[in-house]
Structure formats: structure tokens, C-alpha cells
Amino acid sequence: MSEARAKWGWFVALGILFACLGFGAVSDLLLATVATIFYIGALITVAGVFQIIHALGVKSWRGFLLWGLGGLFYAAAGTTIILDPAIASLALTLVLAVFTVASGFMRLLLSFKARRDRSWGWLFASGLLTAIAGLAFLLGWPLNSLWLLGLLLSIDLIFQGCTLIGLGLQLRNT
Template sequence: MTEARGKWGWFVALGILFIVLGFGALSNLLLATIATIFYIGVLMIIAGAFQIVHAFRVKNWRGFFLWGLGGFFYAAAGTTIVLDPAIASLVLTLILAVCTIASGVMRLLLSFRAKGDRGWGWLFASGLLTAIAGLAFLLGWPLNSLWLLGLLLSIDLVFQGCTLLGLGLQLRGTR
């Protein structure tokens, strides 16, 4: 923690940078969505390539073929995402909506099991809000696939930035 205190300015600077990037992404949600899609695609290509390399490094293992094939499909999916970000945005937004609804429903079910326990209402409220958000995502699909992922990226960058800024300022004050 002592080392972090001495670097408080870096936390503040990084926090400000994230906030600026978040508001920059917020100013053009379509571009932010495309950047998010490309980021996911490139990461999948890299991960698939590493999985293929790993398969060849353990080629005497009986799972070699399936491991390598899995890496190939992962890299192929990433390549498809990079080559057609519009379709990828449609699919990923739909998956996001369905998974958000499912997450909300699971929390609701958990809250009913915890009914009577202290704090169960918070779990219920969280599940209800998450399910409603997922439903809103689903009802707005496919039009929201042009901006929703960019909006989520923007919000995440701003929140991360605020966290880093607050942490840096707190570290400065604890000298």
C-alpha cells in the first residue's frame, strides 16, 4: 500500500483518462460499439491462435485434435466478428439481452429462496431491475445493437475512471 500511496498521481491521471475516454465513447455510441466488437473479435483470434499453438505443444496428448479444432473454431469466430461487425453486434446484443434476463430471473429465484432472511429484499430488487433491463434490451433489439454495447462500454469507462480517481485522491490524503 505504501508504494501505491507514492503513485497516487498515476491513479488520478488514469482515472481522468478513463473518464475522458468514457465520455468520448458516449459522444459516438456507434463507433464505441464497433470498437467493442473489434476488441472482442481480436481477443478471440489471439486466444484461438494460442490454443492451437498449445495443442501442438502437447500433440502426444489424446485430446490434441479436439483442442486444436476448438482453437481453430474460436479463431474463426473471432475472424467472423472482425469481418462483419454489424452481424456480430446484432448477435452479441441479443445474447446480452437474453443473458441479462436470465441473470435477473436467477436472482429473483434466489431471493424467493432467501425470503425471510435479512437483506433478501436487496436481492429481489437487484433481480427485478436486472430482468427489466434485459427485457428492455430485448424489446429494443435489433435497433439497439447499433449503440447498446457502446453505451455499456462508455458507462464502464466512466465508472472505472471515477473509481481510480477516487482511489488516487484517497491515497494522496493518507500520506
């Protein structure tokens, strides 16, 4: 902990950088969405290439062909995302909306099972808000796929930045 305390300024600096990137992303949500799509596509492509390389390194395994095909499909999916970010944005936004609704409903169900617990209301509120957000995402689809992923990236960067700034300042004061 003393090492982290000594580096409190780096936490604050990184937090300021993240917050600035988040506010920059909020200023152009379409560009932030495209950047998010390209980032996801690049990660999937790289993972696929490494899986293919791994498969070539274990040719003696019985599942070599399946490992190689899995990597090939992964790399193809990533390349497709990069080559057609508009379709990828549509698909990813729809998947995000469906999973958000499902997550909200799961939390609602869990809250009903936990009604005897004192803090079950927090779980219920979380589930309700998540389900409502997911339904809003679904109702806005496909138009929101131009900006929603960028907005989520922006919000995450801003919250991460604020968290790091707060952590750094707390470390300084302890």
C-alpha cells in the same frame, strides 16, 4: 499500502483518462460498439491461434486433434466477428439481453429464498432492475445492437474512471 499511497496521483490520472475515454465513447456510440466488436473478435482470434500453437506443441497427446480443431473454430469465430461486425453486434446484443434477463430472474429467485434475511430487499431490487434492463434490451433488439454495446462500454469506462479518481484521492488523504 504505503506504495499505493505514494502513487495516488497515478490512480487519479488513470481515472481521468478512463472517464475521458468513456465520455468520448458516449459521444459516438456506434463507433464505440464497432470498437467493442473488433476488440472481442481480435481477442477470440488471438486465443484461437495460441490454442492451435499449443496443440501443435502437444502432438503426442491423445486429444491433439480436438485441441487443434477447437483452436481453429475459435480463430474462425474471431475472424468472422472481425469481418462482419454488424452481424456480430446483432448476435452479441441478443446474447447479452437474454443473459441479463436470466441473471435478473435468478437474483429475484434468490431474493425470495432469502426473505428471512434482513437485507433481502437489496437482492430483490437488484434482480428486478436487472430483469427490467434485460427486457428493455430484448424489446429494443435488433435496433439497439447499433449502440447498446458501445453504451455499456462507455458507462463502464466512466464508472471505472470515477472509482480510480476516488481511490486515488482517498489514498492521498490517508
